[in-house]
Amino acid sequence: MALIVQKYGGTSVGSPERIKNVARKVANFQAQGHQVVVVVSAMSGETNRLIALAKEVATQPDPRELDVVVSTGEQVTIGLLCMALHDIGVKAKSYTGGQVRILTDSAHTKARILNIDEAPVKKDLDEGNVVVVAGFQGVDENGNITTLGRGGSDTTGVALAAALKADECQIYTDVDGVYTTDPRIVPEARKLDAITFEEMLELASLGSKVLQIRSVEFAGKYKVKLRVLSSFQEGEGTLITVEEDQKMEQPVISGIAFNRDEAKLTVLGVPDKPGIAYQILGPIADANVDVDMIIQNVGHDGTTDFSFTVSRGDLDKAVKILEGVKDHIGARAISSDKTMAKVSVVGMGMRSHPGVASKMFRTLAEEGINIQMISTSEIKISVAIEEKYLELAVRVLHKAFGLDAAA
Ligand code: ADP
Ligand code: ASP
Ligand code: MG
Numbered sequence: 417m418a419l420i421v422q423k424y425g426g427t428s429v430g431s432p433e434r435i436k437n438v439a440r441k442v443a444n445f446q447a448q449g450h451q452v453v454v455v456v457s458a459m460s461g462e463t464n465r466l467i468a469l470a471k472e473v474a475t476q477p478d479p480r481e482l483d484v485v486v487s488t489g490e491q492v493t494i495g496l497l498c499m500a501l502h503d504i505g506v507k508a509k510s511y512t513g514g515q516v517r518i519l520t521d522s523a524h525t526k527a528r529i530l531n532i533d534e535a536p537v538k539k540d541l542d543e544g545n546v547v548v549v550a551g552f553q554g555v556d557e558n559g560n561i562t563t564l565g566r567g568g569s570d571t572t573g574v575a576l577a578a579a580l581k582a583d584e585c586q587i588y589t590d591v592d593g594v595y596t597t598d599p600r601i602v603p604e605a606r607k608l609d610a611i612t613f614e615e616m617l618e619l620a621s622l623g624s625k626v627l628q629i630r631s632v633e634f635a636g637k638y639k640v641k642l643r644v645l646s647s648f649q650e651g652e653g654t655l656i657t658v659e660e661d662q663k664m665e666q667p668v669i670s671g672i673a674f675n676r677d678e679a680k681l682t683v684l685g686v687p688d689k690p691g692i693a694y695q696i697l698g699p700i701a702d703a704n705v706d707v708d709m710i711i712q713n714v715g716h717d718g719t720t721d722f723s724f725t726v727s728r729g730d731l732d733k734a735v736k737i738l739e740g741v742k743d744h745i746g747a748r749a750i751s752s753d754k755t756m757a758k759v760s761v762v763g764m765g766m767r768s769h770p771g772v773a774s775k776m777f778r779t780l781a782e783e784g785i786n787i788q789m790i791s792t793s794e795i796k797i798s799v800a801i802e803e804k805y806l807e808l809a810v811r812v813l814h815k816a817f818g819l820d821a822a823a
Pocket of ligand 2: 425426457458463464489551552565566567568569570
């Protein structure tokens with residue numbers, strides 16, 4: 417008998433029929449003798465609808481109140497799923513994040529889980545219940561409702577699996593596993609049987625939204641056996657593993673991630689002297705804006721241009737800050753571009769294979785795609801390009817690195 421945590425995403429619970437389908441799947445697992453904890457997301461589109469509603473009554477909704485509103489989506493699903501389970505004769509109990517005491521910090525809309533009191537869940541399981549928990553939400557030490565950031569139900573699932581020392585955490589979604597890139601963009605993408613935590617973490621942080629980054633961090637830290645599967649078809653899915661694949665020939669590149677949500681800022685004609693990067697980026701960091709890629713050119717006439725990227729939602733804020741410090745640092749002008757995108761190739765094999773960067777750059781050059789910024793780590797290379805070339809770039813790189821499925 418195993419203890420399994422299963423998380424079902426928005427599409428998987430997107431209609432009454434689909435909720436009944438999930439109930440049948442859960443019932444099957446329980447009938448095999450397993451204890452099952454289920455984490456569910458809001459029905460697809462519901463979280464977006466709630467956010468839009470909030471924005472209709474306030475230009476900048478208060479984060480605490482926004483959490484009160486958006487957390488309701490998941491509350492509907494847990495109740496409906498339990499009713500569907502009861503209807504087919506399965507004992508089940510629903511819990512909101514607060515009820516099952518998923519304690520988080522107080523960072524509304526992006527809270528982090530600090531602790532889970534697993535004892536009541538264990539008791540319910542031992543009494544033969546399926547326990548259904550609302551994903552994406554928690555409660556801070558003062559009893560305020562918090563949410564964990566978009567895609568946060570993945571993290572609820574993994575955190576519960578860690579707290580309960582579950583045998584496996586299964587993430588059920590609308591694709592049958594982790595692919596070499598988003599199969600919606602590249603139909604030739606291949607499903608991976610396994611991928612390492614390190615690679616999955618890079619893919620997730622570089623834009624592959626199939627798993628929320630924090631869920632992968634959590635699973636790596638607490639050694640949770642994590643698998644991504646389809647709720648619509650049978651299969652083994654993709655296992656996220658600690659070990660590198662022991663195959664003789666490791667592919668150099670495991671996957672390609674991309675992110676449309678990028679914007680570039682350039683500070684033109686700043687004096688080329690010590691302290692400039694600090695004077696530009698210090699106030700940006702103080703305003704809690706994350707800076708991603710940075711490039712500083714060497715100037716000829718004693719001045720230089722300094723460019724960096726931020727997420728698109730932070731662009732206006734960042735421009736305002738730079739306009740404020742422009743005169744003080746002696747810059748000529750500030751320019752910005754909000755139609756940037758980032759494409760990244762990821763793979764452990766890169767460590768032992770030089771030449772990945774040159775192949776990536778050549779492939780993009782052959783399509784006439786201009787690279788505006790580059791950043792690298794041991795297992796990834798990212799480039800910033802114009803957003804209009806994004807899909808083309810992903811497709812040609814996918815092919816160039818031999819990732820396309822055989823026709
Ligand atoms: P859920 O609602 O179940 O959490 P998400 O929409 O958050 O589902 O995540 C699943 C989606 O992630 C897929 O439909 C797919 O378009 C997208 N995706 C992006 N990158 C990948 C990838 N490398 N492998 C599989 N799916 C990916
Ligand atoms: N419902 C939330 C969202 O849409 C959380 C999740 O689905 O994981 O982001
Ligand atoms: Mg998701």
